[in-house]
Amino acid sequence: MTAKVLQQFDSQLLLKIINTLKDPIWIIEKNGNVLWVNQAADDFFSFSELIGQNVFKMEKQGLFAPSIARLVIEKKGFISTTQITQTNVHLLVSGDYIPDENGDIQYIVTHARQLSQAINQSSELEKVESILQLYKQQIRQLILEKNQQEEDFYVGKSKAMQNISAWSQKISDIDTTILLTGETGVGKTAIAYRIHQLSSRNNKPFIHLDCGAIPETLIESELFGYKKGAFTGANVNGKLGLITAADQGILFLDEIGEFPLHLQSKLLQFLQNKTYRMIGDNLAQQADVRIIAATNVNLMERIKEGTFRKDLFYRLNILPMEIPPLRERKEDIIPLLNFYLSKFNQKYGRQHTLSKNLMDTLYNYTWDGNIRELENLIERLVITSAGPKIDIDDLPSDFPLRQSQQMLLQNVEEVSLPFYLEQIEISILIKTYNETNSTWKTAKKLGVSQSYIIRRLKKFNLRISGKELVKM
Structure with a gap:
């Protein structure tokens, strides 16, 4: 349960949690500059400010030996060894690195614990390595969130x-x-x-x-x-x-x-x-x-x-x-539309926006091709749309929503306007009810009363079969 809760914390809260640990934790750049330390590190070392110090210079000054960050860089891997401070305190210190996208060292994380004769060093090393691996994973998560x-x-x-x-x-x-x-x-x-x-x-x-x-x-x-x-x-x-x-x-x-x-x-x-x-x-x-x-x-x-x-x-x-599938997590559709619009605007040097009418239409679309279909559609719209605001009329002619619209329009001359409008209303009622499975939710989504929806279902001879609304 604890691990599940920890995974939901944001970066600031995670750092506060690490700050409560009694063992010194350091996060260091590859050039040796200290980016962050927890309160335990500040309390242990007699410096007014550790952040911004260079650990390589501190080692040369004799403040501690050896520098774990230097050993991690030399080995390019996990290090666990003893370290002696200027005040002759013996520490068990472990360090490892967080790689960049090319696999090179980006950050170094170190963990220290004071040794005593009562500590079994071999079991302690395993415990410290396990703790350090947890810190590494949490920091990798923070880096991913930063580049989300x-x-x-x-x-x-x-x-x-x-x-x-x-x-x-x-x-x-x-x-x-x-x-x-x-x-x-x-x-x-x-x-x-x-x-x-x-x-x-x-x-x-x-x-x-x-x-x-x-x-x-x-x-x-x-x-x-x-x-x-x-x-x-x-x-x-x-x-x-x-x-x-x-x-x-x-x-x-x-x-x-x-x-x-x-x-x-x-x-x-x-x-x-x-x-x-x-x-x-x-x-x-x-x-x-x-x-x-x-x-x-x-x-x-x-x-x-x-x-x-x-x-x-x-x-x-x-x-x-x-x-x-995307149709079962509709909360993701609008963020994905905005994300890909921004991505392809930047890629092709455009400044397009999506109309509210189009956003609502795409929100209610079934997306049988899921995220890949959504991404391809937005890229195509950004490339082909002439005006700054992209609307329903800009949808490609082979897009399913546009094809349905065109089929209805092609038949307008053969039927009366009231019949044509009824067919559109029936289509909307069936689609909305089958998404909500409730007349009350359908009414709320369409901005009408529940009694109005029931009357329209009766008028158009629409019946609930199983969990779906169908035309009888």
């Missing part, structure tokens, strides 16, 4: 998105397989990448393989690689596979439901013991790779059809995460 405008999928504010964000952080450093499920375009790739960024593997490769986009005859060589002369037409030097390329990092197997049946046993073997054989090689290779898989199909149905192995499914489905 670059995280396309995480613009949404719905409860579903908050739960997904919290779950992603919770499982990011649990080194086991994840299976992401959901319709096409809901953002499974973005979630996989976010888990990679939050994990301790974030400075290692993130390799994306779309299993549905590669011919079945080539996927084995792409994934596992092959030795020199393994088959006719092979590269004379052989080829390393994507598993080798992803060593120490994450391999994202997108559309895993399309993975060839005859290769599934080979993938299962790798998931079980982290070993595999290149094509044409009798020796087993090893690779430390975390697998994230994704699919938009029902794998249990594929198992019944005999096209997917049940044992592979259970090996992949250790940490399942289902991503709901």
Whole structure:
């Protein structure tokens, strides 16, 4: 419960929490300048102001030795050792770094604890490393929040998105397989990448393989690689596979439901013991790779059809995460519209806005293609719209809403205006009721009374069948 609550805290509250810890915590730039320390560090060291000091200079001045930040930079990895201060106090100090997008050192985090003869140093080292890993993950989360405008999928504010964000952080450093499920375009790739960024593997490769986009005859060589002369037409030097390329990092197997049946046993073997054989090689290779898989199909149905192995499914489905479609988290639609409008305005040097009428229309649209469909539509509108304000009339002629509108307009000459308006009203009533499943909610959404809605349903011979409103 505590971890779940912590994941919802904002950056300021998180820093306040770290500030209550009794052990000194330092956050340092790669050049040695102190960015932030908690109150315990301020109380322990006799300086009026630690922030802004340079730890390399402090080490040369004999204030403590050695500098953990310097050792982290030299090793480019986790360090835990004893440190002696100017006042002859012995500390157990650990340090590690937060990488930038290129894997280089961006920030260094150190944690200190005073040693005593009663402390079992080996168990203490494990405890300190565990604590430091938690701090690193929280700081990685703060960095992601700071750059959230670059995280396309995480613009949404719905409860579903908050739960997904919290779950992603919770499982990011649990080194086991994840299976992401959901319709096409809901953002499974973005979630996989976010888990990679939050994990301790974030400075290692993130390799994306779309299993549905590669011919079945080539996927084995792409994934596992092959030795020199393994088959006719092979590269004379052989080829390393994507598993080798992803060593120490994450391999994202997108559309895993399309993975060839005859290769599934080979993938299962790798998931079980982290070993595999290149094509044409009798020796087993090893690779430390975390697998994230994704699919938009029902794998249990594929198992019944005999096209997917049940044992592979259970090996992949250790940490399942289902991503709901955009129509089930409508609170995310307006933020996503604004995000992509701003993104493509900047990309193409435009200053377009969306009319309220268009925003309302797109809010109520079903978005069968989910975020990918929304992104593509906004990019197209920004490119093709002439005026500064984009309205419904600017929708592409092949967009479903526009096609429905055009079909009605084409029939106007053949029917009376009252009949035409009735058809529009019926369409609105059916769509709104099927979204709300309530006459009261339908009335509230359309700005009329519930009795008015009931009268219109009766007039147009609309009946509730199951959970849907239909024309009888």
